[in-house]
Amino acid sequence: MKIEKKSEGIKFPYSEKVLEHFRNPHNVGKIENADGKGLEGSPACGDMVAVYIKVEPETKVIEDVKFESYGCASNIATGSVITDLAKGKTLDEAKKITWKQASEELGGLPPIKAHCSVLAVEGLRAAIRDYEEKHGLVTEKEPTTEDVVRRRLKHVMNPLTGLDIIRTNLILKISVEAGVVRVVVDLPEDHQFAPAIKEDIIEKLGALWDVEKVDVVFTA
Amino acid sequence: MIYLDNAACTRLDERVFEAMKPYFFDTYAVATSEFGYSMGIDAKEGLENSREGIASGLGAAPEEIVFTSGDTESSNMALKGVAWALREKKGKHIIISKIEDFPVLNTAKTLQKQGFDVTFLDVDAEGFADLEELKKAITKETILVSIQHSNQEIGTAQDLKAISEICEEKDVLLHTDATHSFTRLPLNVKDLPVDLVTMSAHTIHGPRGIGALCIRKDTPIVKFMDGGFQEFNLRAGVENIPGAVGFATAVKLVTEEENRQLAAMRDRVIERALSEIPEVTLNGSREKRLPQNANLTFHYVEGESVTLHMDMRGFAVSTGSACFSRSLEASHVIRGIGGDHERAHGSVRFTFGRYNRMEDADAAIDAMSEIVARLREISPLAKK
Numbered sequence: 001m002k003i004e005k006k007s008e009g010i011k012f013p014y015s016e017k018v019l020e021h022f023r024n025p026h027n028v029g030k031i032e033n034a035d036g037k038g039l040e041g042s043p044a045c046g047d048m049v050a051v052y053i054k055v056e057p058e059t060k061v062i063e064d065v066k067f068e069s070y071g072c073a074s075n076i077a078t079g080s081v082i083t084d085l086a087k088g089k090t091l092d093e094a095k096k097i098t099w100k101q102a103s104e105e106l107g108g109l110p111p112i113k114a115h116c117s118v119l120a121v122e123g124l125r126a127a128i129r130d131y132e133e134k135h136g137l138v139t140e141k142e143p144t145t146e147d148v149v150r151r152r153l154k155h156v157m158n159p160l161t162g163l164d165i166i167r168t169n170l171i172l173k174i175s176v177e178a179g180v181v182r183v184v185v186d187l188p189e190d191h192q193f194a195p196a197i198k199e200d201i202i203e204k205l206g207a208l209w210d211v212e213k214v215d216v217v218f219t220a
Numbered sequence: 221m222i223y224l225d226n227a228a229c230t231r232l233d234e235r236v237f238e239a240m241k242p243y244f245f246d247t248y249a250v251a252t253s254e255f256g257y258s259m260g261i262d263a264k265e266g267l268e269n270s271r272e273g274i275a276s277g278l279g280a281a282p283e284e285i286v287f288t289s290g291d292t293e294s295s296n297m298a299l300k301g302v303a304w305a306l307r308e309k310k311g312k313h314i315i316i317s318k319i320e321d322f323p324v325l326n327t328a329k330t331l332q333k334q335g336f337d338v339t340f341l342d343v344d345a346e347g348f349a350d351l352e353e354l355k356k357a358i359t360k361e362t363i364l365v366s367i368q369h370s371n372q373e374i375g376t377a378q379d380l381k382a383i384s385e386i387c388e389e390k391d392v393l394l395h396t397d398a399t400h401s402f403t404r405l406p407l408n409v410k411d412l413p414v415d416l417v418t419m420s421a422h423t424i425h426g427p428r429g430i431g432a433l434c435i436r437k438d439t440p441i442v443k444f445m446d447g448g449f450q451e452f453n454l455r456a457g458v459e460n461i462p463g464a465v466g467f468a469t470a471v472k473l474v475t476e477e478e479n480r481q482l483a484a485m486r487d488r489v490i491e492r493a494l495s496e497i498p499e500v501t502l503n504g505s506r507e508k509r510l511p512q513n514a515n516l517t518f519h520y521v522e523g524e525s526v527t528l529h530m531d532m533r534g535f536a537v538s539t540g541s542a543c544f545s546r547s548l549e550a551s552h553v554i555r556g557i558g559g560d561h562e563r564a565h566g567s568v569r570f571t572f573g574r575y576n577r578m579e580d581a582d583a584a585i586d587a588m589s590e591i592v593a594r595l596r597e598i599s600p601l602a603k604k
Contacts, residue, residue: 022528028598039600043562047522050600068600072524072541076598 014073015107022073027083029066036134037203038126041119042157042164047071049079051123053086055131060091067123071116074109078117081105082124091128091137097121126155133207144208146174149181152208156200158193165197172219179212181205189218222580225536226423226512226573227372227400232466233425233574239469240427243462251459252450267461273468278417279408280434286451287464290431291399291420295323295366297433297455298395298416301441302364303331309440311361315339317349319556321372323418324397328366337361346505347376347557351386358390365394369417370401373540373553373569374504375513377405380412388413393439399423399431403474404482404511415439421463425574426470430463478574483511485572485581490514492585497592503554503567514570515540517554517563518588520602521595526568529591535584540567562601 014022034052041048048071054064065086067079081102086094099118103109109117132138142148150166158168165171165185173184183201187194198216205214223231243266251267253260268282275282288294303314316328318340332338339357342350349367358365365387370377380396387394395416398407402419409417416439420431435441435454447456486509493500493516503515518526523539530537540551542565550564559567570584596602 019528022525023532025598043560043565043601048600068598070520070599070601071522073528075522076525 013110013113014077017105017107018073018077018109021077021080021106025069025076025080027066027080027087028068030068031064031066034127036127036129036131038123038128038130039155039200039203040122040126041071041075043070047075047116047119048157049075049119049123051079051083051120051127053124053127053131055091057135062086062089062091062094065124065127067120069120071119072113074113075116075119077106078102078109078120079123082120086124091131095125095128097124130207133209136209138209141209144176144181144205144210146176148208149174149176149183149205152204153183153201156197156204158197165201170197179210180215181208181211181213182215182217184217184219186219188220191218194218221534221536222576222583223536224570224572224576224580224584225538226576227569227571228538229422229428230425230573231575232427233470233473235473236426236466236469240462240466243465247461251461252448263459263461266465267459270461270464270468273471274419274432274464275434277403277471278419278434279410280417281437283452284409284434284436286433286435286454287459287467288431288433288455289429289460290422291321291397291418292323292431294418294420294431294433295321295395295397296327297441297444298418298435299324299327299331299364299366300444301454302393302395302416302439303336304444305440305442306363307336310363311359312363313337313339313359313361314364314366315341315354315357315362316366317341317343317368317378319343319347319371319374319553320366320368321397321399324366324368324395325552341367343556345558347371347374347503347553348505348508349378349383351379351382354383355386355390358386358392362390362392365392367394367396369396369398369407370405370510370513371504371553372400373551373567374515374557375400375509376504377401377508377510379508380407380414384413400510400513403471404479409434409436416441421467421470424470424474427463427466430460430467432467479511482572482576485576485578486511486514486570488578488581489570489585490516492582493518493588496585497589501563503557503559503563512572515567516570517559517567518592519562519566520599521592522565523567525595526566526588526591529595530584530587533587533591535587537584538569538571539565540569541565 031052035055036053038051050068065083099121154164158165175182202214247262249259249263251264271282328338393415397418415436417434422428499519501517523541542550554564
C-alpha cells in the first residue's frame, strides 16, 4: 500500500527548463579575439563564469556571445539563458538584462542558488564594460591611480584561497607612472597559478584608457 | 539507479526486515512491561538479545551498550553526557579532530557556547590526527578526547591504538565515532582502551532510527534527555525493539568476505580514476581507509554539476561541493586536510554497499570519465 499523496508532491529543486539548459547549454565556449571579456566569481564560492562577446562596431549589436562555466547546474543554466537573451541585442539593451529575467526565463531558480546564477549576469555586464572601455565608450574618464588599480584587482581571484588577490594580500606593491602600471605579486614566477593570475591582471588593467603597459612582477 | 552513496544510508537487507517483523506485529509490547505480562518479557528478550549481539560485535559487555536513535544521538550523548558529568569534578576542556562529522563537530560547538573549551585538532594531508599535537593539547582540565575511527567523507581510518594509548597514559576519556567503520574495520574495546563508541545501523543495511553508544564500565556520564528510566536510566523513551533487533541482525550479516568485495570495488574506482582520467587527486589515505569508500577530486569541474549529470545517467554519488549542501559551505573535511576550495568543490564520494557489484564500479568510472571531460570543455579553469 502506498501512502496517499495529499500535496502535489515534493518537487526537484530545479525546473525542467533549468535541467534542459544544464544538459545542453547554449553558446558554450570561448571566442578567440573577443571584443569584450568578463570573468566573475571564484572557485571559493563554487562558481565562476567567463563571458565573451563579439560586437558589430557600427550598430553596437552583440553578434556573438559565448560563456564558460565552472559551476553548478543553476550557474550553467543561467549562463546559457543569459547568452541567448543577449545575442542580437545592442550593448545598451543587453546591459539591462537582469537576473530576474533570466530566472523567469528558466521557470524559476531556487532562492538559495541566487548567488550562483547571478554571476552569469555580472559576467555579461563585465564583458560589455570591457568592450566599452577598450573602445573609448566610457564617457567619464577617470585617471588611473593606485586606488583605481586596487579596485580593479579586487576582481582578480587568488585560486589558492578563492578570494581576490587584494584581500588575500597577494599584491605587495602597485605603482602607476606615465601610463605604465607595475604590480608586484607575492608568488614565485614558476608557481602553478602565476600565469593565470598574470593574464587576469593584464586583462583587468590593460583596457583602462590611459594605461599603455602593464608589468606584472613576481617575487622570485 | 546504481546507488553509490552508502555512507549516507544503505538499503535495508530483507533478512533484517524479516527479523524485525515479529516485533511490529506479534511481540510489540514495550520492554518495561516485563513484570506485567508475558509479551513484555518476550519483547525484553528481543531487546536484550540484540544488545548482546551488538556488544559481541565490539567486544563489550551487554550492559555497556545503550540503544539510541542513531549516530547523531549517540555522539550527542557521549559528548554532552561526559562534559556535564565532569565539568564540576575535573574540568571543561574537550579535544576533537577538525574533520569530525557534524554530530561531534556541532555538539562540541554547542558545548563551547556553554562555556567549555574546545580544541579542534589539526589533521595531516591524508586526514590523520596529529598525535604530537594531541599529546600537547591534553591538559589537567581535559575531560574528553573525541576522534573518529574513520572519516565519513574521505574514508581515512585513524590509528586508534596510538590515540587510545595517549589518552590512557594521560588519563583522559576517549570517544570515537565508528558510524562508518563498525563491522567494516576491526574495532574491539577489549583490546583498545576506548571509553565510548558511536555506532549506527543505517550504514550496514540495518534500519534507520537505531544506533548505539558503547559506554565502558565506570565511565562518568549523565543522561542528556529526560523522561523514563529505560536503557539503564541513560536514555529515556520507549525502546525501539524492532530497530534493535534489526541492528543486531545487520551486524551479524556483515562478513569479512563482504568487506573484501567492497574493498575491491573501492580499489577499482580509485585505480581507474587515477589512471584513466587526467588531473584527479585521491582524498584520504590510500592504505588506511574504509573498505567501502573512494573519494576523488576531479579538478576544474564542480561537484554538484557532476552529481546531477551522474543522476541523469542513473548513479547516486555525493560531493563535498558547497553547491550540494544547503549550508553552501564547501566540505570542512577537504578544507581540513589542506585542500583549497576548488579541491573541495570537485570532490566526489563513491561509497559501496552489499548490493553493489564490480560492474557498478566500472560503469560509474565510465560515466565519470565522460562527464568530467564534458564539464572541463566548458570550464574556464581547465587547461584545454
